[in-house]
Amino acid sequence: MPTVGANAVFAAVTGSSIASASVFSKMSVPEMLRHEYNPRFAVGVVAGSSVLGMIIPPSAMLIIYSFVAEQSVVEMFLACVMPGLLLAAAYVVAIWFMGRFTPAFVGGTKIETSDLMPWSEIAAKPCRSWR
Incomplete structure (x- = not known):
């Protein structure tokens, strides 16, 4: 789901679906495979x-089509x-x-809710300084 959101934002910035596919196949797919997602699912999501790069403006294809x-x-x-935002939401x-409903196809490491850090602890941690 974060890959789809990031791809929608990247599409709104670049307007190129080929650039989106190349960037996210190098960024997201290896990370999803590291977390034991099904390779077909990981590549399919990307x-x-x-x-979305062709649909969400500014798109080179929309300019040519117009x-x-x-x-x-x-x-x-x-x-x-x-329509671009609705398609991203549908994805x-x-x-x-x-x-x-089909976790066997998706794969991925199961994260228990007891392993997650509460928001109060996250908010209480100081930010790293930029040195």
Whole structure:
């Protein structure tokens, strides 16, 4: 789910699905494999969420399509913001459902809630200084 969110933000910055796929296949996939996720699932999440780069503005494909369709680029960008965000949310919901109802396919290390640090302890820790 964080990979989909990060991919949506990266798509909004770069506007390129190829750049998203290359960056997140080098960043997210090895980390998911380290946490024992199914390799097909890890690669599928990155490949599926890389498509957001074509939909979420600014997208080079939207600019090309607006010239071909003889439409305003601004109107095209405005028309694709909501579908891009809805698609990202749909990916997150689908990943949650897969993790909840087919955990054998998703894989991953199980984290017990007793192993997590409470928010009060996280907030009480001082931040590292930037030296």
